[in-house]
Amino acid sequence: MLAVLLLRSASAFRRTIHSAAPLASAAYTHPISPSDPAVSSTPDGLTVEQRRALDAALRIDQAGEVAANYIYKGQFAVLGRERATGALIQEMWDQEKKHLDVMNKLQVQHRVRPTVLWDAAKVAGFGLGALTGLMGREAAMACTEAVETVIGEHYDDQLKEMEDMAPSHPSMPLLKDVIREFRDDELEHLSIAVINDSQKAPAHALLSSVIGAGCMVAIELCKRI
Template sequence: MLGRRVCRYSLRRQGLSVSRGLASSAYTSPTKAGDEATTTTPEDLTPQQRQLLEGALRVDQAGEIAANWIYHGQHVVLSRDRATGELIKEMWEQEKKHLAVMDKLQVQHNVRPTLLTDVAKVAGFGLGAVTALMGKEAAMACTEAVETVIGEHYEDQLKELDEMTTKHPSIPLLKDVIKEFKDDELEHLDIAVENHAQRAPAHALLSAVVGAGCMVAIEICKRV
């Protein structure tokens, strides 16, 4: 498992702020629209590198779609619990931003979206709703398992992108965006653990099943 960091959620709860540059602002700020790094794709990649880039963006976009629908399903069930509902909503808002940026990256780099988009939505909502119906601890255990896999996936992806040889500015920016999103996902993992994910019934089994499902989905969406 990835090394744990100081939990930014805990710092927020203490009234402290954690400042960091947001690479994603290159895609969300109107003042940065039209930059070469956000509007063009490298032409000097080898076929293997191009395949790697397309697979990475395809699976990342699919993952953010699924994450949005997981939180949607959890929020539908748990919104009556004000504290838990607000916590889920906060994480969901971050995932909405992630998806908006991934949608722009998919268009920029001319990547075909996965053919399993509708499956990702249905499966994500179902997973979120079912685990929430098992209780808020199970919902947090689902988040813990999902974000563990996604954090490790982003870490592996960054290593692959480090080997991509190109002078095009979009690739360093993409790496910074992925680093930012990885930190966000690991923050969600921290939040889940702090909110008693490991108290969920059959925690180990639930984590193993959800984690394995995520890893299978990643490999399928790279190709389909």
């Protein structure tokens, strides 16, 4: 119960901070001008290497958000009836739904081919979520901790890679702000998992290592396929 109260306080504090300035994702979820080049065009002056890096980044991010949605869907299918745990999973899942909606719009805007592993990401995500849910609340939180650790680091790497990528085109500063926002959301999910006993899961170190390694393999596959 204390963990739930802490989470609600942290979430309320975070919403208060962001209320003064709109989130970057609002440009896609609540667009003021759909024809704004920042949300409707992609840079034309990128080098071949930069274009390849941008395509790979958005392909991975979109696939990752698909998998994340299905992980939480699987966990909720098993643990959703537990009042406190179900509420935690639902809150994180709702954020992931928004992430996927925005990534789908970015994929169209920047003319990126989605990964052919889309359906595999759904199946693997749901299976991982359901399996860790069946292992218990702590294991489900350990799954979240492991996944969000990898994703947080991955978003940081992307921001470094995009640092000098077409800074004068309005879509690129917005894209980087969206990635920062989503990184912060994922790290918040990591904190939620730790607060809610992820590290008390049976064989926590082994479970985290296996899930983390799986995430990194998935990233490399989606980058190429």
